[in-house]
Amino acid sequence: MTEVLAYAIALLVPAFAFYLIHALDLFKTSKATTILACALWGALIAYPLAMVVNGGLHSLIGYALVVSLTAPLVEELLKALVLLYYTRQPSFHYFVDGAVYGFSVGIGFAMTENLAYVSQTPSLALAIARVLSTSLMHAMASGVVGISLGRLRRARTPLWPLIGIGSAIAVHIVYNNVVNRLTGVSLLIVAVTIGIGGAALIALQIIIGLRQEKEQFSRTLGLQIDVSPGEREAIQQLGGASIEAILQELRGTFGEENVVLIRRLLITEANIGILENNLTLCLVSARLRDAWEAEIALRQSESHTIRQQMERSVLAYLSNLFPTRDKAMWDYLQEQLAVYDPTMVHTFDLFMRVSELAHRFTPTQLEAMAERLSRIDIFRNVSMADLENLSRAIEVEQFNDGATLFDQGDEGDAMYLIEAGEIAIYSLDSGHHERHIRTFSAGQVVGDFAVLDGEKRSARARAQGDLSVLVLRREVFQMFIQSRPQVIIAVLAVLAERARYTTRALEVTIQSLSRIAQGDYTSNPPTVTAPLEVPAVTEIPADVPSRLQRSLARFTSLLQAREQAVS
Amino acid sequence: MTGTTEDLRRFAMFKTISTADLEALARLTRRRQIARNALIFRRGDPGEWMMLICAGEARIFLNDEQGNEITFRTLGEGQILGEFSLLDHKNRTASAAANAPLDVLVLQRVDFLRLLQERPVVGIELMRGFAERIRYATTYLGRLNEALERLSNSEYEEAIRDMALSTDEAGMQALINTFVAMVHSLQERLPSDPKK
Secondary structure (H helix, E strand, O other): OHHHHHHHHHHHHHHHHHHHHHHHOOOOOOOHHHHHHHHHHHHHHHHHHHHHHHHHHHHHHOHHHHHHHHHHHHHHHHHHHHHHHHHOOOOOOOOHHHHHHHHHHHHHHHHHHHHHHHHHOOOHHHHHHHHHHHHHHHHHHHHHHHHHHHHHOOOOOOHHHHHHHHHHHHHHHHHHHHHOOOOHHHHHHHHHHHHHHHHHHHHHHHHHHHHHHHHHHHHHHOOOOOOOHHHHHHHHHOOOHHHHHHHHHHHHHHOHHHHHHHHHHHHHHHHHHHHHHHHHHOOOOHHHHHHHHHHHHHHHHHHHHHHHHOOHHHHHHHHHHOOOOOHHHHHHHHHHHHHHOOOOOOHHHHHHHHOOOOOOOOHHHHHHHHHHHOOEHHHOOOOHHHHHHHHOOOEEEEEOOOOEEEOOOOOOOEEEEEEEEEEEEEEEOOOOOEEEEEEEOOOOEEOOOHHHHOOOOOOEEEEEEEEEEEEEEHHHHHHHHOOOHHHHHHHHHHHHHHHHHHHHHHHHHHHHHHHHHOOOOOOOOOOOOOOOOOOOEOOOOOOHHHHHHHHHHHHHHHHHHHHHHHO | OOOOHHHHHOOHHHOOOOHHHHHHHHHHOEEEEEOOOOEEEOOOOOOOEEEEEEEEEEEEEEEOOOOOEEEEEEEOOOOEEOHHHHHHOOOOOOEEEEEEEEEEEEEEHHHHHHHHHHOHHHHHHHHHHHHHHHHHHHHHHHHHHHHHHHHHOOOHHHHHHHHOOOOOOHHHHHHHHHHHHHHHHHHHHOOOOOOO
16 A cells, blocks of 8 residues: 555656646746656656666666766766757747746656655655655756756857756755665755755846846847947847847747737827826826726736737746836837837827927817817717817918919918818810819818828819918828727718718719610609718818719700700 | 639728728628529618628619609619618618519628727728719719800800710719710700800
8 A cells, every 4th residue: 555655746746837837837938848858758768777877887886976966967968868959940939938848847757756766765754755866856956957958059159058057967966865774854954955956046037038138139139238329220120120130030939820919919008198198297188088098998908918828938038028018128019019020009199209390289279179170070970089189189270362372283281270271273275274163251161081092182272372281291180090990980980971971973974964865754753862970071072972963953954945946 | 612712802992991801801801692583671770781782783772752663773783782881870761672583792881890999901092092082073963063064055065075984983984974974965866055
């Protein structure tokens, strides 16, 4: 019975260590097959080989010297062979994996050694003490060797990794020299000390390793103090390429799936930071502040969700790489992300922080401008908070009577909302003579579609009387909406409604025209139902289809009369 | 089964969408076969999805007071059924049925809105596309209005010259072609202005 128990302990304790590695999900990046191969190497190859070598040395230099000096050296080297192999594989990226592989070799080795020991000493108390201490010692020593070899691949100098390997061998030597002189409780104390010491060594290696990685990434980002201003500028000119470089490296370490999450997390965190800066730095209405606070709360829960989807090892790595308290790093990261992935980052708010456009309006003025924007058709579904935020970038411009706002063929780069005065629109004929088409007056808008599609101006616009306009640049508007899908969806809803109406009008018109072509003036023309909501302010006239229908009806009766006159 | 990016590339609505975004969009679509004469939706139905026609033909129709079907549009390969409802969430304004067996990709409104949340760039491109469509259609309808004035004065050649500019937009080209054909038939039937 005692014997069975001793064997069970000899096997179950190391097995429990394996279970811990798996259950804690600490190092998800390592491969299960590699862990197994390492354990098998330790149990079936390294241990028997060590016995052969130790036996040979035994007859050469004597038992005492083997146990106290050469056995630790031989055993650590034999165990390390497989680690040397795996840490050199192209698929090996994350140095912490080296520790996991090291544990596995050590535990595998200890399993076989325990079985051999228990078969000779069927004393339960000794078996427990011995099994615990040996398993811990082998696991920790090889763990330190593994992480050291792992770091050897990335570290700039091999100093720390070599110290790690040396200390593992030293611990093993010390252990071998005390283990046979101790029994029971004191042996257990030694075992626990070795366990804690080994764990501390590994932790130290991880901390130093991560710090070096962080330095490396900081250098990539151009943040390192020891980088000269010139170098830093050169790196910054690469713009988002540096973020791309970091993500590319992380892709190798953690795999595509985690990098997608990392990217989303970085963007979410960057947006939270940007909105928090908004709250501290911007003078806006309570309504907009509330909206920002609500969005921060939403993004924080988003960030929480992403973190939950991430593996713990990735999170630990990230919190070292991008610590939340490092504000300078985050501010810089925000800008970098805005360049690298402008579509999701609140670039508009970043821009408003540095632009000369910032802080020109009081909260009351902003609210009044938002109110004016909300009357423009394309903005009628957009929230007032969003419109107020957008209003921060509005420019107020004055034009003298007759001055040109834009010319036919110019890029459609801005929208003009008339405060006072009028805008006259002229088309130019081949001889560059102006033909007056329309006049827009106060409260009306010119170029609302230009901010959406950037189409070239189809006509010339000039001030009629002294003109004061609110200008919204297309560039700024696009920057604003790129990270605000709710605004895009609100604008799309209005556009879809209008597109539906004009498309239907087009179809009905084509049918009317072919009916006239066939000389059919009698059948009722199909009607087009106008959108239920009366279109608000817009440059593209919404009443064109209904005007056309009236013209078609008049034209049809005219033709009918004419044909009767001919026949 | 879902659609592919190659399928989606055939639709003008997606012509400026990047391959990565198109892949995400394709994953949201479901392929469906619809039998000839099957009713697709009825006027007044909620617009919860749109249908991309890969093959076959559908008609859009309304029923007049006598219950007769008045077809006012047929849609074929490369055309989209119900794209406006997807965005303005209005009920169907007409009914639709299959003229010939249809091979379609269906995109649900909820999925599409989620995609727009994750990939705003897609929304920005659609915005641009819709704005262009409205702008072009309004411009050509306005131009037609002026051309009708000329026709009232029997200025046939001038009317054609004003109207007949070529365009790469299929809907507009149909309008221009129909207009030119109409003017030619009027020229035959009413060769000269009786007032002159």
